[in-house]
Amino acid sequence: MREVEGGNRRRRNVEAPSPARYNSNHRTRNRKAARMNLGSESETVEFKKSTGEHKEALQAISAMLNKHGRGELYFGVKDDGNVIGQDVSDATLRQVTSWVSDKIEPAVFPTVERLDADDELRYIKVAFSGADAPYSADGRYFTRVGTSNKALSASELSAMVIKRERARSPWDSQPSGRPVSDADERAVRDFVERGGRAGRVGGGFAGVEDALAKLDLVAPDGSLRNAAVELFCEGSDTYPRMKLGLLGGNTKAKILDLRRECGTMLKLLDFAEYFVTSNIRREFVIGETGMYRKEIPEIPAEAIREAVANALCHRDYTTGTAVEVNVFMDTVQIVSPGLFPEGDSPERHLAGIASEFGLRNPAIARTLFRAGVIEQYGTGIPRIKEACKAAGVRFRFEQTVNSTVVVFGRPGSQVTVAGDDHNSEGKTACATNDGSWGTMLDSLGKSERKAMELAAANGSVSTSVLAEGAQITKRASSAALKRLAERGLLEWVGKSARDPKQFYRIPSDDHPAS
Template sequence: MMLKENEKIELKRSTSLLKEAIISIVAILNKHGKGELYFGIDSKGNIRGQQVTEKTLRDISQRIAQNIEPRIFPKIEKVTLEKKDCIKICFKGDDKPYFAFGIAYIRVADEDRKLSPAELRRFILKAEAYSGKWDKNLTEVSVDEINRETFNDFLIKVKEAGRLKIKTESRLSVLNKLELIRHEKLTEAAKFLFTDKHSMEVQAAVFAGKDKVTFLDIKKFNGNLFDLLDRTELYLKERLSWRVVIGRKGMEREEIPEIPIAALREALVNSLIHRDFSNPKGNEIAVFKNRIEIYNPGFFPEGLTPEDFIYGEEHSYLRNPKIAEIFYYTKDVERWASGLKRIYDECTRSKVKVEFRILKTGFVTIFYRKKENKNRLKPEILVKENGKYFYNKNTESSVKSSVKSSGKIVHMISDNPKITIPEMAEALGITTRAVEKQIAKLKREGKIKRIGPDKGGYWKALD
């Protein structure tokens, strides 16, 4: 058996180095929350062995209890390696920060580094943010404030995902099952998930160049988290460049975005579920000529880097566990701790450069755009072929379309008052739910109306 020191494993030649061992335990706990330490093995991994008695194990246990705060309860045992007696200590803890002899340490590679007062203050703030308690707190928001359409869509998505069995569609029963309500009052998680009774917003803008000097478009989105996800995804889709490929799948026409939609959506989901909801600053989406940035005001886990999740095997580190859990049930989150890796893998397959930056004020995902080419698509006119509607594209044009989905919907209704929502969704390349949201907005603005019932009725575009 050959052991090597790393960020989660510490090796000590003998118990004469017990003080240093206690410091290593604290450093590993503050970085990873769990680890292993061995006595009787030197730093190069050579098994030397040492004398181990019941008193030896008891003394180690007492020294750890006396000198580590908050207290931990490690498993300390005698093990035989290559016919030599050694000591193995397995430890874990979630009550960060931990102190050894009154001082906090952090693990960096295979070394233990003392935290400065400023670093310790930041560490405590981040540890509190990741305590996983805030989103279970009760609010004064009533269950009656829940957006019924959003909640019904949520139930449909949960059933389709198959990750949670729901025997009833009773709103109170489902909310109780998910621990999102007490005494008909919503928790913090439920308030953000299903209502607009909060001040959180997403700011989105398109800039003319590579900086924020001149903007071409700016919007603010408010609402529940599911609504914000759909609307921001649609906002980005409408501002992407697309290219057309004919013949890759038989003779079918295939439109491919410059940045994988799956990667963009994953970044949007991450920016919502990992943000710091106590921070009044909003999420931000910035579309530049050469890149797209998706920012959220939330500290990255202390001591970890994006690479730890992309290339390593780090476990999930959730700031808002209940919100993340709900998005998991709808399959908007595929599995824990996989978001950054999924974004990276999607972009790698599509040969798109992606960058993850840890900022002092939060975290940003940057997708770099490819240079313009003449195959970029521009929506031009609505055409009908074989009974289906779609927008004809000019593949020789490199001019970005300024036609928005809402305008396209009005155009389609004017052309064919009996067009269906599925036909609109197919023509626009978006979901039926996204079309329904656009239609609701157009109705509120007085631009369209429905004449007659859903079946047998028709649309009317208003002047």
């Protein structure tokens, strides 16, 4: 550098920086601009600038384990996700592993990795998981709230301890104190037969004790596990296992029928399906001759069965309350005592992302699976969704204070006449009354049964049409139709008794019988 005198001013000519020095400064600025970023913290991700913050890091690990059972923590990363790096030697990795395994109780064994950022900075990733909550850090317990760690209250800690003990020893796996002889042999034999047909139980039936032992349903003390009692023992009339109601509206104000059942689980499942399908409307598909019918429930039977099976399998048995199956005017509702386990929800099942973590009754679920009643956990609700979608039936889940409810909409009923376009021309569909079509027909005489089939197939039936179809006289035909009208199974339509166009039709919601 040189100085030049110029009047009263002194001018400095500064040498330009060398190319090498310029490039070094430019690289430094680019390194800062291109610093690696890991994103944002969350309820399962925590950033720490260095291992000097290990006490706070352990609290975060405790909090994430207690809230989610897993998490990731990074050393050498700022709160905003920018990697700033730190010294990471083998000794550093061993120290981090020791902190986690020694200071977190119950013991957790993390995966500790040394990672390289794009700008040659090094940082540490700690991944951990555990299913034995509550976890403490240096004797203190925390839970995760957003990106903060909150100390657990005494009540929260107590609830978590109870949950852990239940997970370690689920209610359905505990000994009941009841002898193996209490198990119903017919129920066990039926289970083995179903399991054999499903290809999940082999060897056939060799006795109650042998079958239950193979299913691990006999406790170490020789008594039945609670799961075996619910599956294979008759219950008490005082405390029914299932209540089934037929209601005269959309509330429980008018009860038309009420059943209290205490049978074995597979009996309850079969009876519940029968009760619902017998008390909802059906679509009757009738063949060309009028002598063939196919009954299709307005709610798919497989959806009903799946919902009842889920209620029996996953309910909370410690409440002492019964599963409810209620048939209302506009809906069918299946009520299961207990809510979804924490971390699980109906939405997760509908999305197909449910897991077996926190399964309430694993012994019952395992046994029903082997009987072919249920499939892998988390697939039942998607199957309900698929069946209802195919049938055009709406359904939803509701969770009350202490129960989970599946609500199926009742879309109605109709009669469809089978056959080609020519044979079906001019035939109309009409609604039928609730109840079993087959049972109703079986209770009728031959001519009356023919009248009902003709009315369903053609939308109406007259004296002359019945006389020709049943090969009887018009007087006998008229008497048969009048008897059906008196029972409310048909309704007469006409201007007068001498009206040549008078006819009979099946009552529907649009034209109910008087």
